[in-house]
Amino acid sequence: MKVACIGSGLIGSGWATYFTLKGLETTLYDIDDGKLDEAVDRIKSNLKFMYSENVIDEREFNRCLERITTTTSMEKAVKDADLIQENGPENYEIKRSIIQNIEKYGKNDAIIASSTSGLLVTEIAKDADYPERIIGAHPYNPVQLIPLVEITKGDRTEEKYINKAVEFYRSIDKEPIVLNKEALGFIxxxxxxxxxxxxxxxxxxxxxxxxxxxxxxxxxxxxxxxxxxxxxxxxxxxxxxxxxxxxxxxxxxxxxxxxxxxxxxxxxxxxxxxxxxxxxxxxxxxxxxxxxxxxxxxxxxxxxxxxxxxxxxxx
Ligand SMILES: NC(=O)c1ccc[n+]([C@@H]2O[C@H](COP(=O)([O-])OP(=O)(O)OC[C@H]3O[C@@H](n4cnc5c(N)ncnc54)[C@H](O)[C@@H]3O)[C@@H](O)[C@H]2O)c1
CATH class of the missing domain: 1.10.1040.10 (N-(1-d-carboxylethyl)-l-norvaline Dehydrogenase; domain 2)
Incomplete structure (x- = not known):
C-alpha cells in the first residue's frame, strides 16, 4: 500500500509521521518547498520524540525518514498512491480544487480521504469525476499518537471504498469509526x-x-x-x-x-x-x-x- 499526504501542515505531517512509523512509503505534497521543509522538521521532531521515549530505535528513526518523499509535483505525489490523505486548508473551494488536481494524476480507484474537521464530504466531492471513492477520514491531533479516525461518506461514496478504508486504517492500528450518516462536526x-x-x-x-x-x-x-x-x-x-x-x-x-x-x-x-x-x-x-x-x-x-x-x- 502506497500513501500520499496532500498538504503538509500540522495534520499532513502528523499523518506522514504515522504512516512512516507503520512502514509505509509516503509522499508528502505541498504548494512550496518552504512548507515542505517545515513539514520535514516537524516529522523529524515527532520521530525524535518517539526515539527519546524508546518507541523506535536509531535504525528505525533513519528508516522512517527514508520512507518519506517530499514534492511540489502533484503528479509525482499521487500517481502510485493507493490512498491519498488530503490535508489542505479547511475550505470547500480549496478542497475541491485539490481533489480535481489529484484526479488528474492519481489512479482512478485510489481512495481520496479528506482529513476535514467537519465539512461535508458530499460538498467536498461535488465536482469530482469519481466521487464514489471520496471519503472523510478525520484524525485527531496529534495524529501520530491518537488512534481515532472518523470515517464519513458523502451521498455518492460507495460502500466498498468505506470498507477498504476501514480495513486500511485498522491494519495500521488506527481505530476507525464509520458514521452512518453525514453530520457536521462528526462524532x-x-x-x-x-x-x-x-x-x-x-x-x-x-x-x-x-x-x-x-x-x-x-x-x-x-x-x-x-x-x-x-x-x-x-x-x-x-x-x-x-x-x-x-x-x-x-x-x-x-x-x-x-x-x-x-x-x-x-x-x-x-x-x-x-x-x-x-x-x-x-x-x-x-x-x-x-x-x-x-x-x-x-x-x-x-x-x-x-x-x-x-x-x-x-x-
Ligand atoms: N489542526 C487540527 O487540530 C486538525 C485536526 C483534525 C483535522 N484537521 C483538518 O486537517 C486539515 C489540515 O489542517 P492543518 O491544521 O494541518 O492546517 P495547516 O494550515 O497546518 O496545513 C494546511 C496545509 O495545506 C497547504 N495547502 C494550502 N493550499 C494547498 C493546496 N492548494 N494544495 C495542497 N496543499 C495546500 C498549506 O501550505 C499547509 O501546509 C484541515 O481540513 C483541518 O480541518 C485539523
Missing part, C-alpha cells in the same frame, strides 16, 4: 464541543475560573474518559443495575440540570479575550515539571499519551 467534535459549551457557560456565570474548569475535567471525568466512554462509565456507576439503573436513580435530577444548562448558539461577546487571560494564568500556575509553555505542555501531553496507548495495547 468526537460534537461531543467535545457539547462539553466545551457548558465550560463556557460555567465560566460566564462566574461559577468557577477557567483554570478550575480544566482541573475539574483533568482530575475527574477526564481520567476515566481516557480509559472508556461515557456509556461504559455510567454502566459501572450503576453497579449491578448498570446504566439503566443510573438513569432511573439520578435521571430525574439530570433532567433538572439539563434545563439549567448551556444553550449557546454563538460565542459570548469578548469570551476569547477572557478565556485567553484565564488560560495564561493557568499555564503560569502549572508545576514547572508539567510544563508552562505551549511546547512544554505538548510534551507533557505526548508523554502521557504514550503511557495510555501502551495501557490500551495500541503501542
Amino acid at each position: 468526537s467534535n460534537r461531543l467535545a464541543l457539547a462539553l466545551y459549551r457548558e465550560a463556557v457557560e460555567i465560566v460566564e456565570r462566574g461559577i468557577c475560573s477557567v483554570e478550575e474548569i480544566d482541573k475539574a475535567c483533568c482530575f475527574g471525568p477526564g481520567l476515566r474518559y481516557a480509559l472508556m466512554g461515557p456509556n461504559l462509565i455510567y454502566q459501572l456507576g450503576g453497579g449491578a443495575h448498570g446504566i439503566r439503573g443510573v438513569l432511573t436513580h439520578i435521571g430525574p435530577s439530570v433532567e433538572k440540570w439539563w434545563e439549567d444548562m448551556a444553550d449557546w448558539k454563538k460565542w459570548p461577546e469578548g469570551y476569547g479575550e477572557r478565556v485567553q487571560k484565564g488560560v495564561n494564568e493557568e499555564m503560569k500556575n502549572r508545576r514547572e515539571s508539567h510544563g508552562n509553555t505551549n511546547d512544554e505542555i505538548a510534551m507533557f501531553r505526548d508523554k502521557g499519551l504514550i503511557m495510555l496507548l501502551k495501557y490500551h495495547d495500541k503501542m
Whole structure:
C-alpha cells in the first residue's frame, strides 16, 4: 500500500509521521518547498520524540525518514498512491480544487480521504469525476499518537471504498469509526464541543475560573474518559443495575440540570479575550515539571499519551 499526504501542515505531517512509523512509503505534497521543509522538521521532531521515549530505535528513526518523499509535483505525489490523505486548508473551494488536481494524476480507484474537521464530504466531492471513492477520514491531533479516525461518506461514496478504508486504517492500528450518516462536526467534535459549551457557560456565570474548569475535567471525568466512554462509565456507576439503573436513580435530577444548562448558539461577546487571560494564568500556575509553555505542555501531553496507548495495547 502506497500513501500520499496532500498538504503538509500540522495534520499532513502528523499523518506522514504515522504512516512512516507503520512502514509505509509516503509522499508528502505541498504548494512550496518552504512548507515542505517545515513539514520535514516537524516529522523529524515527532520521530525524535518517539526515539527519546524508546518507541523506535536509531535504525528505525533513519528508516522512517527514508520512507518519506517530499514534492511540489502533484503528479509525482499521487500517481502510485493507493490512498491519498488530503490535508489542505479547511475550505470547500480549496478542497475541491485539490481533489480535481489529484484526479488528474492519481489512479482512478485510489481512495481520496479528506482529513476535514467537519465539512461535508458530499460538498467536498461535488465536482469530482469519481466521487464514489471520496471519503472523510478525520484524525485527531496529534495524529501520530491518537488512534481515532472518523470515517464519513458523502451521498455518492460507495460502500466498498468505506470498507477498504476501514480495513486500511485498522491494519495500521488506527481505530476507525464509520458514521452512518453525514453530520457536521462528526462524532468526537460534537461531543467535545457539547462539553466545551457548558465550560463556557460555567465560566460566564462566574461559577468557577477557567483554570478550575480544566482541573475539574483533568482530575475527574477526564481520567476515566481516557480509559472508556461515557456509556461504559455510567454502566459501572450503576453497579449491578448498570446504566439503566443510573438513569432511573439520578435521571430525574439530570433532567433538572439539563434545563439549567448551556444553550449557546454563538460565542459570548469578548469570551476569547477572557478565556485567553484565564488560560495564561493557568499555564503560569502549572508545576514547572508539567510544563508552562505551549511546547512544554505538548510534551507533557505526548508523554502521557504514550503511557495510555501502551495501557490500551495500541503501542
Ligand atoms: N489542526 C487540527 O487540530 C486538525 C485536526 C483534525 C483535522 N484537521 C483538518 O486537517 C486539515 C489540515 O489542517 P492543518 O491544521 O494541518 O492546517 P495547516 O494550515 O497546518 O496545513 C494546511 C496545509 O495545506 C497547504 N495547502 C494550502 N493550499 C494547498 C493546496 N492548494 N494544495 C495542497 N496543499 C495546500 C498549506 O501550505 C499547509 O501546509 C484541515 O481540513 C483541518 O480541518 C485539523
